[in-house]
Amino acid sequence: MRNASQQERRHTICVLVDNEPGVLARVIGLFSGRGYNIESLTVSEVDHVNRLSRINIVTTGTEQVIEQIKALLARLVPVHRVQDLTVEGPAVERELALVKVLGDRERLVQALRIADFMHARLVDSTPGGLIFEMTGSSDDIDAFIALVEPVEVSRAGVVAIGRGGVVLEPPPDVVATQTKGEGR
């Protein structure tokens, strides 16, 4: 930490939390209250038996700020694990986007061609309009959007998972006690 870099860097942080009311507000409040950036945030329950949710956060900061963010996340009561995939990786990161293109026939044919070679999938077609589904890295999606010039984009945000043995698991005692109890 003594010679921590002052350079800002993008980090993907995964957090395993109890799926209870207010937990997302705690995480977001921590970022907004202390002036940290959130570039992307996704959340969903991933363990229905133990009621655990996984929050994927993409943020940018100096090494000192990132360390601070991780320590602050870890001390929240409903947080079980914090994993910085940028440090603890390697990891796979994916994002899903729905991309709508409107225009004349020529424009739509052009979009279909781009979608074809960039592996975007056509999911809806109306007179004068197409919707593509694209899954890939955030950069792939940015590139696709730049080429098809859509009128509307909806992006899901980054989901990430460590490769191979890099696994984000709840502490064993949490699973044990929660499964044993009457459930919630």
Added chain:
Amino acid sequence: MPDSGRPRAETATETLTGSQVVVRALIEQGVEVIFGYPGGAVLPLYDEIFKQNAIRHILVRHEQAAVHAAEGYARSTGKVGVVLVTSGPGATNTVTGLTDALMDSVPVVCLTGQVPTHMIGNDAFQEADTVGITRPCTKHNYLVKRPEDLAQVLHEAFHVARSGRPGPVVVDLPKNILMGQAPYRTAREARLSRYRPRRDPDPDRIEQALDLMVEAERPIFYVGGGLINSGPVACELLTEFVRATGFPITLTLMGLGAYPASDPQFLGMLGMHGTYEANMAMYDCDVMIAIGARFDDRVTGRLDGFSPRSRRIHVDIDPSSINKNVPVDVAIVADAERALAAFLEGWRRRAHRIDPRRIEGWWEQIRQWRAVDSLGFRQEGEVIKPQYAIRRLHEHVRDLDPIVTTDVGQHQMWAAQHFPIEKPRRWLTSGGLGTMGYGFPAAIGAQIAHPDRLVINITGDASWVMMMQEMSTAIQYRLPVKIFMLNNRWMGMVRQWQDLFHGSRRAESYMDALPDFVKLAEAFGAKGIRVEKASGLDAAIEEMLAHPGPVLTEVVIDPFENVYPMIPGGAAHNEIILSPADKRDEGPLSEEGMVLV
């Protein structure tokens, strides 16, 4: 709890009302006192409290005072302080107190009433989004929506409040949950595993820290309020370890009492109004051992000028306090008590190889800094100097082992500088948040916890007026709190900053109309004393101490005295100003400094 002969009274299946569950959980958690104020949403719980005798309720006059009183109770005992208020304004009035407790790591459980669950979100009468409002000013908070969660939540609330770095926890209780049926669970049946902070130090890091310490030629201990929270054993171990090393030690405002102030190795408090020797030693040290302190801006001064040549060891139970403001070389996440036990053991193991002469030059340097006598002042004539008033007070009460609370401002700094604290849990002050109005209710809480001890609230005129309604509480419970008010008719610290940074334009820092404090005290049914001359000070203090009930002693002081030494905002430790004569046109009073608070 009395029971009608049922054999398995403590089983999880037993069903009570929600209010009964709350009271039973509080009793099981060892709660003896609640500070509170009733209202519609919590009436069922007050009804249950009325029916029992295990827990005493102290009725305050404002909910903010309930939290400060709970803080005073908690910090003078080491137990969790408990607050009970109603919904809406009852809850919002606690916000300042909760923030204060969060900043200063005080264990408090605050129970708030709430409108019934089916009305939440309807803008009902006295409804407020209490968990939303208190989320950033609590360590954790809960809204109990299901009766079966109630006992679990309460046990976990106490566990969270007192474990790791302590802090305030809010439990929001809708009225229908309190009135409905709810199962009881004992503390042993509650699930507490999801919050378990690390307490034991990493042995390798302890060794690395000791490696630095045994080689140090200019070492210093920099110790904060975390030691007080860790407990009296931690403070004893600290004293033992500091004496074993022979190193100098400085304490933060929150740490006062963790090490005996009269000990020759103690350099006094550090920071903005710390002693010259403490701040210069921090600047020049080669190894800094920070324990239970958080490098806050009042302590560090300008960060890029902070202790430029030191290697730093930091022990803290909260990982987020480490490397936050100041990067360190050896980070040890642990309870201070366990870290100190490990340090002491390791030091003794190495003792035969340590050369005590290597720090002799350092002590010689410190002696020269001490000779500056940075806390010196002159009491001449009959106008009372505030420093003199505090020192005389200390002379009169030093053998009575008093608990001292303060408010915020100049009087607070003079008390920190001139009232030596010898033991932990005797010094209660609002450090992080700087809450004017903290001191009097905190003194009430401390007096409730220690009915036979001397509790003194050293305060200023502006601070005391902020919570003066609590005199009524002191009278109701016959609490002999002694208020020692330094009255200069100014918001003294505000005026000091206006004089230093704003061309002496004293905007709104003068109180044009103050009450007659003697008559005010008498109106409440307390005793009031006013002293205006230095020759009358001793008699006034004796009269205050001799009176069996609460006393407000108004000490009229030199209105233009300022607090020195001072490290102005944006300056480094070695740029400390010793007296008004030291004020230079050039130098530490910078534009960047003015921006800082």
